[in-house]
Amino acid sequence: MSVTAAQGFLAAGIAAGIKENGNPDLALVVNSGPRLAAAGVFTSNRVKAAPVRWSEQVLKGGRVSAVILNSGGANACTGPLGFQDTHATAEKVAEVLDGHSAAEVAVASTGLIGVRLPMDKLLPGVEKAAAELTGHGGEKAAIAIKTTDSVHKTAQVTKDGWTVGGMAKGAGMLAPGLATMLAVLTTDADVPAEQLDAALRAATRATFDRVDSDGCMSTNDTVLLLASGASGVVPDQDAFAEAVREVCDDLARQLIGDAEGASKDIRIEVINAADEDDAVEVGRSIARNNLLKCAIHGEDPNWGRVLSAIGTTAAAFDPDRLNVAINDVWVCKNGSVGEDRELVDMRYREVRITADLAAGTESAVIWANDLTADYVHENSAYSS
Amino acid sequence: MSVTAAQGFLAAGIAAGIKENGNPDLALVVNSGPRLAAAGVFTSNRVKAAPVRWSEQVLKGGRVSAVILNSGGANACTGPLGFQDTHATAEKVAEVLDGHSAAEVAVASTGLIGVRLPMDKLLPGVEKAAAELTGHGGEKAAIAIKTTDSVHKTAQVTKDGWTVGGMAKGAGMLAPGLATMLAVLTTDADVPAEQLDAALRAATRATFDRVDSDGCMSTNDTVLLLASGASGVVPDQDAFAEAVREVCDDLARQLIGDAEGASKDIRIEVINAADEDDAVEVGRSIARNNLLKCAIHGEDPNWGRVLSAIGTTAAAFDPDRLNVAINDVWVCKNGSVGEDRELVDMRYREVRITADLAAGTESAVIWANDLTADYVHENSAYSS
Known part of the structure; x- marks a missing residue:
């Protein structure tokens, strides 16, 4: 090694x-x-x-x-x-x-x-x-x-x-x-x-x-x-x-x-993007959304925060055609309520978010972590 | 009213x-x-x-x-x-x-x-x-x-x-x-x-x-x-x-x-920018830096995180001419160590960060909050 x-x-x-x-x-x-x-x-x-x-x-x-x-x-x-x-x-x-x-x-x-x-x-x-x-x-x-x-x-x-x-x-x-x-x-x-x-x-x-x-x-x-x-x-x-x-x-x-303070590893896959840059831009926007990262920490399949993050990007998509799955449950279909969010099991460390832009054939995977009180503690006391 | x-x-x-x-x-x-x-x-x-x-x-x-x-x-x-x-x-x-x-x-x-x-x-x-x-x-x-x-x-x-x-x-x-x-x-x-x-x-x-x-x-x-x-x-x-x-x-x-979970109000003033858009871009980048927001919560005048946030922007500046003050103490001068960080008193709710881009005459003020464990708690448990 x-x-x-x-x-x-x-x-x-x-x-x-x-x-x-x-x-x-x-x-x-x-x-x-x-x-x-x-x-x-x-x-x-x-x-x-x-x-x-x-x-x-x-x-x-x-x-x-x-x-x-x-x-x-x-x-x-x-x-x-x-x-x-x-x-x-x-x-x-x-x-x-x-x-x-x-x-x-x-x-x-x-x-x-x-x-x-x-x-x-x-x-x-x-x-x-x-x-x-x-x-x-x-x-x-x-x-x-x-x-x-x-x-x-x-x-x-x-x-x-x-x-x-x-x-x-x-x-x-x-x-x-x-x-x-x-x-x-x-x-x-x-x-x-x-x-x-x-x-x-x-x-x-x-x-x-x-x-x-x-x-x-x-x-x-x-x-x-x-x-x-x-x-x-x-x-x-x-x-x-x-x-x-x-x-x-x-x-x-x-x-x-090994992320500091993290309790979840979040795999964000953006699919059916018009091009790879769009897929990466959307993936990053989801990865960086503090409210979503908190929700994942709370094991809350809050797909509205995913849509809101997608909405801040310049990627090609129609809001009424967006689909989002959390751990393979399509909780958002066509920009609105999809399968029952109670079906999403978020007890494990790895959480998979799939964002379907319905705009092409390209895809990308971004890895992120949840936002936790431990992260705050570790990073508020480092240099002191 | x-x-x-x-x-x-x-x-x-x-x-x-x-x-x-x-x-x-x-x-x-x-x-x-x-x-x-x-x-x-x-x-x-x-x-x-x-x-x-x-x-x-x-x-x-x-x-x-x-x-x-x-x-x-x-x-x-x-x-x-x-x-x-x-x-x-x-x-x-x-x-x-x-x-x-x-x-x-x-x-x-x-x-x-x-x-x-x-x-x-x-x-x-x-x-x-x-x-x-x-x-x-x-x-x-x-x-x-x-x-x-x-x-x-x-x-x-x-x-x-x-x-x-x-x-x-x-x-x-x-x-x-x-x-x-x-x-x-x-x-x-x-x-x-x-x-x-x-x-x-x-x-x-x-x-x-x-x-x-x-x-x-x-x-x-x-x-x-x-x-x-x-x-x-x-x-x-x-x-x-x-x-x-x-x-x-x-x-x-x-x-x-009244920000959820916040313990500090952070006033970020970007001065001597080439134009107002640059000032706003830099102010936002500082405002959104989670590591800095944690440091402010911990009352830690961690100016390196301010410089790192500025460095991610496309604004006009020379890294070796950047100056940063926290609560009016110029802890970073010319992109390097400035006044003693021990002089910074961060006990009060309002924290003032001044970022001097030394690139022009425009300025902007952005208001932000610190990142706290309470923020995580409130936002990880909302929809459940």
Whole structure:
């Protein structure tokens, strides 16, 4: 599992003292080749953390030899000095790993916004992590990037002679401080950077981008895919893209399943949309409706709130032709009362909402969570 | 106060039995002229309740002789039969009020979506309300349109010989069932429909439209302005528009102050925006950020969440020039750490967030509420 499932990768996870409670907080992933191809996708938030701005530059070269990730601080909104901290971190990694260049070291950070990282602890931590690098360090690395995650998240898909593995952190896009999601995927397949990029963008678009627990967009979101080529196998591009999608999907589902304070995982499928963009827009609008999220928490099949959310979108539909099912009971037909809402059984963690726009043939699935008093408690007391 | 403060209006509020608990649930407002001019603004939700679709047609004529409003049921997503119920209600009002036409009777409903109204109770209620019409019935009418409102809401502005009064219901745009806000304003000023329309649109744009407690948009929102001309005074158009704005602002503030489950009223002022649209977009993004709303609830001046919300917008700004104050302490300067966050005193109900985009000279104010466990409780148990 994790980032060391594929050949050609070493990893470590240690406690550098960035977190005051002494928990692991620094992870290092090293690509030992022979190939150093890489691709990355980053938050679309215009307020970007220093490590995101750094890593975006690194990834433009299509080569990453190492990734250093810290929890315990997002290094976002920290100004020019925060960017210097990121730069110094990459330089330190290049220094302790013989023969590496800082320009090929990606950096990712997660934690509270607006606080400088304790570099007096982080830089010695880099040395310690480098000393502990092993071909079985993936799980420790996954543990070291946790913030409010209750469990660490790893995934793996193995095909004919090659593997895609990965780790992620994020408490369901609900992470306090908004430094939400980091993920690193590795593969020993022999794939050039352009194909990694295509596979990663297609995969994240249909997985991480469709997880929407609270509509809040992080300053730090980072997903990286590194290829070592160590298997010597050049996979079929479609098969490779599918494997990357599977690992991303697995990790994305683990994020939703571990969402802070959530008691329900909500699968929102929009069907019969005029196009995929419409389906995604409607799915997101439903996913972000606080009143509906409260109703789901209360196990109340309140389909009126689904219709009201659909009504705020610009998607193609006729209000009098909308149909909505909750857990497969079509409680709304033709924009009005449908089957008896008493038939809806909402006792289980997974709740399925199906919105039929009756406007075409496209569809999309968005995953969300309910809104709970626990969410409020966790997120009202984080930085204090 | 309320809709009978202006001359030429009668009102009543009674218990028709629509609400099972026996509380008042039916209000009637009658314009006895001599003028019957009227204007209205309605929800922009594409899923519109039957009474909204009816009243939009009525208002096209610019004349309204009576408004019938019920709580206890939104009559939204009720199909053709629901629309027939609205039509029958207007016909009943015209029948019991001698000389009225149903085509000049506006209808408004509020309550749960997706449930037919009990017409066997509502229609006899119209007769009862008509029998109780008085020139002092405004407060009773305001009480009869309450749903989860803890108090009824009325307002009044009197100028040189003429008055604008009004009533509203809505628990801060947080109302369960999404049938959120109804408001009726009346004036005895002698103003034609076109000027009423201009004044009302300008007023709602800067008041009701900038109240954003939970980002949820109702299927039933309706704001009506009726003029009787009974004062005989033709006011200056600017003075009249200002009076309408003042009444709308007063009522809008009362909605925020009575928001379900809220413990804080959040005044978000966006300054130095390139244009007003940018200011409103940024203000709304901040207003709708659940993580920030939780932080405010926890009296945590978590400015990173403000920056993250700004970063999701398309407004003109440079991330490195953003400044944010919370209760007048500039905790973020130039996109980075500013004054000591410990200086921020958040013990009081009103919290002021100032976001300086450093991109121009325009500004806007949006009012919002915090997100609380009480909000979750109220909205997870409403329709069950």
